[in-house]
Every structure is written in C-alpha cells, then in structure tokens.
Amino acid sequence: MLNKLSDTIYYLSNQDDRERPTLGLVSGEQYSLIIDSGNSPRHAKDFLLEIENLNVPPVKYVVITHAHWDHFLGMNEFDATVIVNRQTNEIMKEWQCLSYDDHSLQKYVTANQMNAMCMEIIQTDIPNRDSFKLKSPDVIFENTLTIDLGNKICILERIKSTHTDDSTIIYIPDEKVIFLGDCAYGTTTNSLFHYKQSLLLPMIKDIQKYDAEMFLLGHESICDLNEMDIYWEELTTASQVVRSTSLENAIESFKVETKRDPNDNELFFIKAFVNDQMIQSL
Template sequence: MLNKLSDTIYYLSNQDDRERPTLGLVCGDRYSLIIDSGNSPQHAQDFLLEIENLNVSPVKYVVITHAHWDHFLGMNEFDATVIVNSQTNESIKEWKNLSYDDSSLQKYVNTNQMSAMCMKIIQTDMPNRDCFKLKSPDVIFKNKLTIDLGNKICILERIKSTHTDDSTIIYIPDEKVIFLGDCAYGTTTNSLFHYKQSLLLPMIKDIQKYDAEMFLLGHESICDLNEINIYWEELTTASQVVKSTSLENAIEFFKAENKRDPNDNELFFIKAFVNDLIIQSQ
C-alpha cells in the first residue's frame, strides 16, 4: 500500500525481508516521476498497481538512484523515460549483458558478480527470465538535472556518497522533501562493512545544502529533519575518534572526548570507520 506524504508525493515502503527498497512517486500537473524501479519485475508491477489506484498525472520519468540491483531490476516494466547519471549508466551496462537462466545465475554467484539473495529474488520475481534482457536508460546526465513535472520541480544531483560512487538524490523544493536512495549508508568491501571516512563530510555537505524537512531513505523509508541530524551527528562523532585501525583506541578516545560510552549506533559506526582504515591499509 502506498504511503501519502503530501498531495503530490507518495512512497512504497521498503521490505527488507524481500530486499525491496523504498520506491517514490512525485506528481506534477502534467507528469509524474518515479524514484527507483524496484528489485524485480514483480516489485515494479506491484508498485504500478498501487499507482493505478491514484488519480495522478501519467508517469513520464523513472530516476534510478544508483546501480545496485535492488534499485533497477524492475526497470523494464515502466513505459517511461529512464534517467540515470553517467556512472550509474556504466554500471548498468554490465547487467545488460547478463543471462538470467539458473545455470548463469549460479555462475554469477560463484564468481561474486551477484549475491545469493539477488539470485533468489530473480528466480522468484522475474517471469520469462530465460529471455530477459535489461533495457538501456534513456537519459544520461553528468552532475545535475532539473525536471519540471508541471508546477512541480525535481532537482536531480549526483553527490559524493559513503555507499556508492554513483549516488543520485532527488529534491522537491516546494515540498522540502529529498529522496536519498542508499547514499547515506555504508558499503561492504572484502567482507568488511565500512563507511568511507573521506567522503562522509562532503556527502553531508552535499545533502544539507538543500532545504529539506523530510528525507526518504532506501531501507528506512522516511525520517524528519531532527532524525537525520541525529544520524549525521552520530556518524561524525564516531568518525572523529577513529585515527587508526585499533578499535580499542577509538573507543577510549570516544570516552575521553565525550565523557561517556558510545551508544549502540555510535559503536556500530566506530567499527565501520575502523574497517575503512583497515581496507585502506590493505
């Protein structure tokens, strides 16, 4: 069921048990725009069925926030202009050449080209997958793009991110709403979960330059300004105490600087920033 954020903005909540991220819908007087196409054709079709129940302008655009499979594998289901940044386009090209039969999928899992969860979702939610071919995006932008849906402006910008190198955010100025995709999350390298420490502050700066009050995230759905500021504060406080690959030293430094023990979130972030330094040292 779609959640109504305002008269012109809706979202389909994330379902982490099915690897389904938040999907967004922004409606103007002439056209509507979708944010992310879902993790499979079935996810996309479920979203489209929900949209059919609304009295909104026809969907003309689909924006992909980044090239992780759970955000774009439903792309073929939309009769709309698919928009990506140039780096996302390069990554999606690799998926266009894949085959989706069982033996090919297992080979991709065995060679770490694809996760086991991705294979399971494809096998469950992709009809006719033996002949499935991912289509190409239609519009490629480099850094920034503004779209007018009819009395409804959407600003697309590729920003620095601790999650991927190709993150696009979507800002709707008159609503003070911003769709972040997964850009504010960490990532996993060599089996270590980490936040890219060098990109943390540039990413926050890129996001905070927009006057937003509501933030849509890929796997938390939605949070307000106070909640996102707490998140930024916990991340930056954790980052500031990590100077080496020693978790023990970082925790002791945190205690000395803040006169308290780190909370659960801060401890999680400290470990992730330590992992980042470990990865850089390898």
C-alpha cells in the first residue's frame, strides 16, 4: 500500500525481509517521476498496481539512486525514461551482460559477483529468466540534473557517500523532501561492515545544503529533520573518536570526550569506523 506524504509525493515502504527498498513517486501537473525501480519485475509491478489507483499524471521518468541490484532490477517494467548518473551507468553495464538461468546465477554467487539473496529473488520474482536482459538507461548525467514535471521541480545530484561511489539524491524544493536512497548507510568490504570515514562529513555537507524537512531512505522509509539530525550527530561523534584500529581506544576516547558511555547506535558506528580504519590499513 502506498503511503501519502503530500498531495504530490507517495512512497512504497521498504520490506527488508524481501530485500525491497523504499520506492518513491513524485507528481507534477504534467508528468510523474519514480525513484528506484524495485528489486525485481514483481516488485515493480506491485508498485505500478498501486500507482494505478491514484489520479496522477503518467510516469515519464524513473531515477535510479545507485547501482545495487535491489534498486534497479525492476526497471524493465516501466515505460519511461530511465535516468542514472554516469558511474551508475558503468556499473549497470555489467548487469546487462549477465545471464539469469540457474547455472549462471550459481556461478555468479560462487564468484561473489552476486549474493545468495539476490539469486533467490531473481529465481522467484523474474519470469522468463532464460531470456531476461536488463535494458540500458536512457539519460546519463554527470553531476546534477533538474527535471520539471509541470510546476514541480526535482533536483538530482550525485553526491559523496559512505555507501557507494555512485549515489544520487533527489530533492523536491517546494515540498522540502529529499530522497536519499542508501547513500547515508555503510557498506561491507572483505566481510567487514564499515562507514567510509573520509567521506562522512563531505556527504553530510552535500545533503544538508538542501533545505529538507522529510528524508526518504532506502531501508527506513522516512525520517523527519530531528531524526536525521540525531543520526548525523551520532555518526559524527562516533567518527571523531576513531583514530586507529583499536576499538578499546575509541571507546575510551568517547567516554573522555562525552563524559558518558556510547549508546547502542554510537557503539555500532564506532565499531564500523574502526573496521574502516582496518580496511584502510591493508
């Protein structure tokens, strides 16, 4: 079921048990724009069925926030202009060359080109897999792109991110709403979950320059400004105390600087930044 954020913005909530991220819909007076196409044709079709129940202009654009499979494998279902940044396009080219039969999928999983959950979703949610080929995006932008849906402006920007190097955010100025995709999350490298410490402050700066009051995230659905500020504060406080690969030193520094123990979120972030120090030291 679609959630209504305003008269012109709706979203389909994430379903983490099915590896389904948040999908967005923004409507102007002439056209509508979709944010992320879902993790499979079935996910995309479920979204389109929900949109059919709304009185909105036709979908003209689909914006992919980044090239992780759960955000783009449904894009063939949309009769619309697919928009990505240049680096997202380069990564997606690899997926356009893949085969989706069982033998090929197992080969990709064994080679760590794909995880087991991705294979399972493809096997259950993509019909006619033997002939399935991911289509190419239609519009490729470098840094920023502005789209007018008819008295409704959407600003697309590729930003620095602790999650991927190809993150696109979408800002709707008159609504003070921003779709972040997964850009504010960490990532996993060599089986270690981490936040890219060097990109944390540049990323926050890229996001906070927009006057946003509501934030749509890939796997939390929606946060208000106060919730995002708390998230940024906990992340930055955790990052500031991590200066080496020693978790013990980081926790002790946190206690000295804040005069308290870290809460559960801060401890999680501290461990993630320590992991990043380990990865950078390799």
